[in-house]
Amino acid sequence: MSAALLIEDLVKKFATGKAAVDGVSFDVPAGEIVVLLGPSGCGKTTTLRCVAGLEHPTSGRISIGGRVVSEPERGVLVSPRERDIGMVFQSYAVWPHMTVHQNVAYPLKYRRKSKGSGGDINTKVRETLELVGLGEYAERPVTSLSGGQMQRVALARSLVYRPQLLLLDEPLSNLDSKLRIRLRDELRRILKMTGMTGLYVTHDQSEAVVLGDRIGVMRNGKLLQMAPPGEIYNRPADSFVANFTGASNVLLGKVLERKGEQAVIDLGAAGHIQAWTPQALVAGDKARVALRAENIRLGERGPANSFTGRVTERRYQGMQTIYDVEFGGQKVEVLELGTAARHNDGEVAITLPPETCWAYRDEGQPTAD
Amino acid sequence: MTATSAAALPVTTEAVRAPRRWAAPLWVSALLIILTFLVIYPLLMLFFGAISDSNPVIDGFGKFNPSLTHFIAVLGNENVRLAFFNALVACGGGSLLAVVIGLAFSWIVVRTNTPFKGFIAGASMVPLFVPPLVAGVAWSILGSPKTGLLNTALKWTGIDFRFDFYSMSGLILVFGFYYAPYVYMFTASALRNMDPSLEEASEVAGASAFTTLFTVTFPLIAPAILAGSLLSFVVMLGIYGVPAALGAPANISVLTTYIFKLTAWAPPLYNTAAAVAILLMMVTAILVWAQQRVLSGRSFATVAGKAFRPRSLNLGPWRWLTFSLALVYLFVVVVLPTVALVIAAFRRFLFFKDFQAVFDMKAYSWVHFNSIFDNPLTITSIWNTMKVGVITAVIGGVLAFAIGYTINRTQVGGRKSIDLLSTIPVAIPGLVVGVAYLWAWIGLPGGLYGTIWILALAFVARFIPDTVKALSTSFMQIHKELEEAAWICGRGLLSTIATIMVPLARPGIVASMTLLFVLAVRELGSSLFLYTSDTTVMAVLLLDYYEGGNIGKTAAFSLVQTVIIGVLLGITYWLSRGSAESTARAG
Numbered sequence: 001m002s003a004a005l006l007i008e009d010l011v012k013k014f015a016t017g018k019a020a021v022d023g024v025s026f027d028v029p030a031g032e033i034v035v036l037l038g039p040s041g042c043g044k045t046t047t048l049r050c051v052a053g054l055e056h057p058t059s060g061r062i063s064i065g066g067r068v069v070s071e072p073e074r075g076v077l078v079s080p081r082e083r084d085i086g087m088v089f090q091s092y093a094v095w096p097h098m099t100v101h102q103n104v105a106y107p108l109k110y111r112r113k114s115k116g117s118g119g120d121i122n123t124k125v126r127e128t129l130e131l132v133g134l135g136e137y138a139e140r141p142v143t144s145l146s147g148g149q150m151q152r153v154a155l156a157r158s159l160v161y162r163p164q165l166l167l168l169d170e171p172l173s174n175l176d177s178k179l180r181i182r183l184r185d186e187l188r189r190i191l192k193m194t195g196m197t198g199l200y201v202t203h204d205q206s207e208a209v210v211l212g213d214r215i216g217v218m219r220n221g222k223l224l225q226m227a228p229p230g231e232i233y234n235r236p237a238d239s240f241v242a243n244f245t246g247a248s249n250v251l252l253g254k255v256l257e258r259k260g261e262q263a264v265i266d267l268g269a270a271g272h273i274q275a276w277t278p279q280a281l282v283a284g285d286k287a288r289v290a291l292r293a294e295n296i297r298l299g300e301r302g303p304a305n306s307f308t309g310r311v312t313e314r315r316y317q318g319m320q321t322i323y324d325v326e327f328g329g330q331k332v333e334v335l336e337l338g339t340a341a342r343h344n345d346g347e348v349a350i351t352l353p354p355e356t357c358w359a360y361r362d363e364g365q366p367t368a369d
Numbered sequence: 370m371t372a373t374s375a376a377a378l379p380v381t382t383e384a385v386r387a388p389r390r391w392a393a394p395l396w397v398s399a400l401l402i403i404l405t406f407l408v409i410y411p412l413l414m415l416f417f418g419a420i421s422d423s424n425p426v427i428d429g430f431g432k433f434n435p436s437l438t439h440f441i442a443v444l445g446n447e448n449v450r451l452a453f454f455n456a457l458v459a460c461g462g463g464s465l466l467a468v469v470i471g472l473a474f475s476w477i478v479v480r481t482n483t484p485f486k487g488f489i490a491g492a493s494m495v496p497l498f499v500p501p502l503v504a505g506v507a508w509s510i511l512g513s514p515k516t517g518l519l520n521t522a523l524k525w526t527g528i529d530f531r532f533d534f535y536s537m538s539g540l541i542l543v544f545g546f547y548y549a550p551y552v553y554m555f556t557a558s559a560l561r562n563m564d565p566s567l568e569e570a571s572e573v574a575g576a577s578a579f580t581t582l583f584t585v586t587f588p589l590i591a592p593a594i595l596a597g598s599l600l601s602f603v604v605m606l607g608i609y610g611v612p613a614a615l616g617a618p619a620n621i622s623v624l625t626t627y628i629f630k631l632t633a634w635a636p637p638l639y640n641t642a643a644a645v646a647i648l649l650m651m652v653t654a655i656l657v658w659a660q661q662r663v664l665s666g667r668s669f670a671t672v673a674g675k676a677f678r679p680r681s682l683n684l685g686p687w688r689w690l691t692f693s694l695a696l697v698y699l700f701v702v703v704v705l706p707t708v709a710l711v712i713a714a715f716r717r718f719l720f721f722k723d724f725q726a727v728f729d730m731k732a733y734s735w736v737h738f739n740s741i742f743d744n745p746l747t748i749t750s751i752w753n754t755m756k757v758g759v760i761t762a763v764i765g766g767v768l769a770f771a772i773g774y775t776i777n778r779t780q781v782g783g784r785k786s787i788d789l790l791s792t793i794p795v796a797i798p799g800l801v802v803g804v805a806y807l808w809a810w811i812g813l814p815g816g817l818y819g820t821i822w823i824l825a826l827a828f829v830a831r832f833i834p835d836t837v838k839a840l841s842t843s844f845m846q847i848h849k850e851l852e853e854a855a856w857i858c859g860r861g862l863l864s865t866i867a868t869i870m871v872p873l874a875r876p877g878i879v880a881s882m883t884l885l886f887v888l889a890v891r892e893l894g895s896s897l898f899l900y901t902s903d904t905t906v907m908a909v910l911l912l913d914y915y916e917g918g919n920i921g922k923t924a925a926f927s928l929v930q931t932v933i934i935g936v937l938l939g940i941t942y943w944l945s946r947g948s949a950e951s952t953a954r955a956g
Contacts, residue, residue, distance in 0.1 A: 054572075083573075095589070154570070
């Protein structure tokens with residue numbers, strides 16, 4: 001039922017020059033959910049629309065369940081309706097001139113081959129509406145529903161015919177934040193329950209972490225890293241990934257030496273720092289060290305990367321406190337959890353655990369935001 | 370601040386405020402009186418005329434024997450029923466054809482990659498500018514059963530088929546061709562504002578492009594389709610020129626031509642005409658009301674505040690088919706009729722022994738033009754038309770400005786009534802306005818009847834809703850704070866209007882007044898009942914030529930009228946562009 005998705009060297013150029021998707025390759029094994037994460041304009045939605053067949057790729061190959069559905073070099077282009085996929089749109093795209101039931105029954109009515117067509121339309125629609133929690137709303141006109149309920153209708157509509165692949169294009173971004181969190185958790189439950197292969201596009205990292213079995217971070221049409229959420233957060237392969245997922249502290253320095261994946265970076269007046277680096281840096285390279293505010297230990301002297309700093313500002317936020325700390329001309333933000341702010345302005349010991357300091361080649365990149 | 374000045378303050382406030390208290394009600398009542406005079410009084414007279422059996426010309430003004438039996442007798446009349454039925458068939462068929470054409474065009478322009486879409490979009494609006502009688506005349510030259518140019522061509526090619534546009538189907542075809550833009554305007558904008566993912570969802574769900582079109586796209590823009598077809602129906606219902614040119618030779622009367630026939634009877638049946646006019650007005654009012662309901666209902670297709678990439682279907686080689694469809698349409702509604710008019714106007718005799726004779730240059734001359742300009746009435750009619758146009762534009766423009774400003778920019782009591790009164794004429798066909806003004810003024814001794822002023826006033830009444838609407842749009846673009854700033858600076862209301870509103874709204878004012886001028890120049894329906902031989906206008910004279918049976922003169926005068934309207938439209942465009950540029954610079 002669910003099928004694997006394979007994308008090889010996908011390129012999509014629009015009429016205006018630059019490639020929106022620039023050589024993206026990845027696969028989604030059957031039953032897995034992959035989330036494409038990135039800022040707006042990174043090419044994630046274009047990738048998704050190419051998989052759906054709503055955009056025509058410039059080159060590369062897309063296969064669903066072992067069948068090539070798009071390969072411009074060989075003139076292969078399967079139309080969206082022949083791809084046996086489901087899709088949930090950002091704007092819901094439920095048809096306002098139909099009831100909930102009519103919306104969900106539509107694909108069953110108009111699909112050419114009703115694959116696995118056991119049971120009649122009404123039973124299937126009822127089952128699917130139960131699944132998304134809209135069992136009692138079948139006869140309502142969709143226009144009388146709230147945004148969250150409309151998105152459930154859209155989900156039911158794309159699940160009802162059990163497609164081999166489900167595509168979701170920022171399905172939660174039009175909802176308010178409370179509803180978004182609730183629907184996010186429920187979405188994962190429903191998708192896992194149906195065992196559907198899913199490709200999900202979002203710019204919201206919390207959605208990506210909760211929903212994805214793996215996350216692919218994209219930028220400027222390129223896929224920077226594709227890995228399980230834990231790895232994206234603890235071993236970002238790229239300074240953009242690190243920054244985009246929240247490692248907002250950056251220390252600039254020079255590589256002194258590198259052993260295995262461990263490097264020693266010279267931070268100038270502040271001294272030396274040990275860092276993990278996925279890139280093959282050599283001595284003398286300029287480096288930027290990224291680290292998350294919540295990984296810095298304040299008031300502790302650890303075995304390595306320990307410095308004496310000075311708190312220049314303290315911002316109490318109730319459940320957490322943010323400190324601006326200066327050490328040797330470097331500035332970092334430190335996050336301390338808990339309702340008590342334990343440190344005052346003035347001198348303080350800080351430790352930057354080496355496994356949470358990630359050094360990347362300094363290419364003078366702008367930050368994500 | 371000293372105590373004396375503080376004490377003096379209330380006194381001065383009193384002195385300033387005092388005139389304002391009566392100024393606003395006075396202003397509102399003045400506008401209401403003018404509108405009553407222009408709109409309500411003629412309608413009341415029409416109504417009294419419809420339910421009485423007195424003749425205003427013979428019995429004098431104000432003698433009525435009101436009785437509903439007369440009105441009911443008219444409704445029961447066989448000829449009235451036939452005209453009513455014919456009107457419904459012609460306008461219904463025409464609207465259906467207009468929906469097909471308009472919908473096809475909006476889809477081609479908005480949803481496909483057909484080449485030269487901008488050109489197609491522009492060209493599909495051209496029929497709006499063709500005066501109905503000119504279109505009718507052109508198609509009678511092309512499609513009259515015996516001598517029509519199309520039939521001459523068919524005979525020459527040996528095809529055994531003849532067109533007959535002097536028929537109900539001819540009427541429907543010409544209506545459908547020329548009023549399709551009304552449907553197009555509504556459906557094109559609905560398609561443009563539709564979230565493309567609604568259609569994409571259908572395709573992903575497994576429906577074919579064709580199924581998507583009929584189960585998703587068209588149902589979603591159904592309100593727009595309905596509104597457009599109702600509007601085109603209403604417009605066709607009030608048209609006199611096309612059925613006069615094409616229906617009369619085949620003895621097909623619709624409501625408009627029947628009303629005119631009644632007043633041209635000897636003696637004129639003014640009461641019956643008034644009753645049929647009321648009937649026409651009621652049908653129109655119901656349809657206009659229905660159309661407004663459809664439009665005010667919730668629009669399906671719009672999605673809040675999200676800009677979407679326009680969805681354009683790649684038609685592949687089929688895009689040349691859609692392109693040629695557009696060319697065929699343009700050829701049928703613009704090129705063919707123009708060629709027909711030119712040939713008819715310049716040929717001595719509109720008789721061809723074979724098709725080659727069309728190219729016999731010896732048969733062409735300026736003789737018809739010379740003969741129409743030898744007729745003193747021609748110059749009189751052009752001169753009258755210009756006078757009426759200018760008077761209408763000036764009076765209508767000033768009145769519309771006053772009404773538009775009062776409705777949109779003030780809080781005075783009674784502005785709702787002003788709004789209502791100035792909207793009523795939307796539901797009154799031009800011909801009915803003519804009959805109503807006839808009833809209102811013909812019996813009054815020494816009145817307006819017989820002067821060009823009655824024509825101008827009728828036109829002002831007829832076009833006031835369009836003008837107010839056009840002006841209101843340009844008022845809405847001027848931020849209220851611009852005015853408030855002038856008040857704060859110490860300007861009075863009138864001075865603010867003169868120094869802020871008028872200069873800023875100038876492009877809109879110029880455009881509305883020139884629009885009024887053009888509308889007045891081409892108006893036929895209401896002129897029919899209000900002209901005398903001294904006050905004849907171009908549209909009426911053209912009808913005279915046509916009914917006189919001289920196709921050459923008719924065609925020649927059609928061209929003259931078309932050229933004049935074309936030049937006027939050009940000037941309008943140039944004027945409004947010029948003033949728009951000057952404000953853009955100022956802003």
